[in-house]
Amino acid sequence: MPRAKSEKDRKIFVLDTSVILYAHNSIMNFAEHDVVIPITVLEELDQFKKGNDTKNFEAREFIRLLDKLSQDQRIDQWTPLNGKTKGFFRVMMHHPENERNAIKIFGEEKNDNKILNVAVHLMETEKTRKVILVSKDINLRLKAKSLNVHAEDYETGKIKNITELENTGKYMLDDVDPIAINKLYEQGFIEAKAILGTRKRKANAYYILKSDKNSVLAYFNSDQNILERVDKRLAYNVKPRNAEQTFALHAIMNPDIKLVSIQGVAGTGKTLLALAGALEQRRDYKQIFLARPIVPLSNKDIGYLPGDIKSKLNPYMEPLWDNLKFIQNQYKETDKEYQKITELVNQEKLVIQPLAYIRGRSLSNIFFIVDEAQNLTPHEIKTIISRAGENTKIIFTGDVFQIDTPYLDSQSNGLSYLIDRVKDHPLYAHIKLEKGERSELANLANELL
Secondary structure, eight states: OOOOSSGGGOOEEEEOHHHHHHOGGGGGOSTTSEEEEEHHHHHHHHHHSSSSSHHHHHHHHHHHHHHHHHTTSOTTSOEEOSSTTOOEEEEEOOOOOOTTOHHHHHTSOOHHHHHHHHHHHHHHHOTTSOEEEEOSOHHHHHHHHHTTOEEEOOOTTOOSOHHHHTTSSEEEEOSOOHHHHHHHHHHSEEEHHHHHTTSOOOTTOEEEEEOSSOEEEEEEETTTTEEEEOOOOOBTTBOOOSHHHHHHHHHHHOTTOOEEEEEOOTTSOHHHHHHHHHHHTGGGSSEEEEEEOOOOGGGOOGGGSSSSHHHHHHHHHHHHHHHHHHHHTTSOTTSHHHHHHHHHHHTTSEEEEEHHHHTTSOBSSEEEEEOSGGGSOHHHHHHHHHTBOTTOEEEEEEOTTOOOSTTOOTTTSHHHHHHHHHTTOTTEEEEEOOSOOSOHHHHHHHHHO
16 A cells, blocks of 8 residues: 555545454554544444454454553544554544434444444545545445445455466476476476476476377476376375366375365365375374364354254254265275274264364364365464464365355455465465366356356
């Protein structure tokens, strides 16, 4: 954000509750401009401060931050933010009536309308300055525009060019020297320069190499500066069905790669491959954790569901159990591999739980699979990875275009953030699965409906 040239160029940003729940330190990310927090936002945050979800953590941390910044001063007056380059903040304690009273216009005394009234009031009292409402709630932004209030999404951490992520991790090269491909086949590796030439080389990148007569799958080993042949291999009797699945399983099984993200639409085999790879390597880790965030249907709290907590959570965990049952059913009930899976579950060596139940635990010597990672915030992704101890591997799976939470999108969700920020790191690999392998009927739905 460019610095304001003069006092009148300093903007006033009015923050909605959704911004705070997305990032508690958002108040610090508006350069030298000023920030207003409507008292309604504090009242809403009070309802979120209890609990173990990330939104509860964000609410508590923001309240602590505001207390620290105020230093026992009145927060309804302009108070400096930390640092000489920052502006000021204040909490607006009332919502005076005006000609564009949102409560009267929209006919409801909702919190959103009270927040809108703060922005309208500031526009009328701070006529020389630009007032901007910042919200992750697209409906609130639309309502603001109907009142001629400038409204924006919270942009910090948002991926600017989502299409670039589509090509991260996998590359296709045509017209490769057939002699080089034959050498790669024969000895299993070749100097990267022999095929890539002066092309930029990215750590843990995967290649589909083609000549006029042959083709081969390869992996760039940045430590040795070589291309290694990638062959299809079984993982607990699950075999990759296409090149991308082969790459994904290679990354999952590669002990030098500690962090993997796998993107793809439903039915491409993301979670299945991750779980099969984990089971194949079960002896190398103390436990296998398979988790996913709970995103209640229609954004209702799970409390409205009948039964005890286990009964409430079972519907959300069932897809993960389905993947495990699919792998187990590759064998007969009398086979030791079938019985081993049952034994791992009974001894809690393999744990399938909601992500909130695992958050905060020490992740040492763990193979950790996080499903539906597109429903996590960037802060949640960071928190999970920062918990990793020695000999821990983390796999994130999801589809950045299938968001189930109301305040995230393809550019602001945690999975997109991870891919963008960590790409090319030697500990990380990303694969996008493109072809659905569940069934022809499932492919029809993904492609035509």
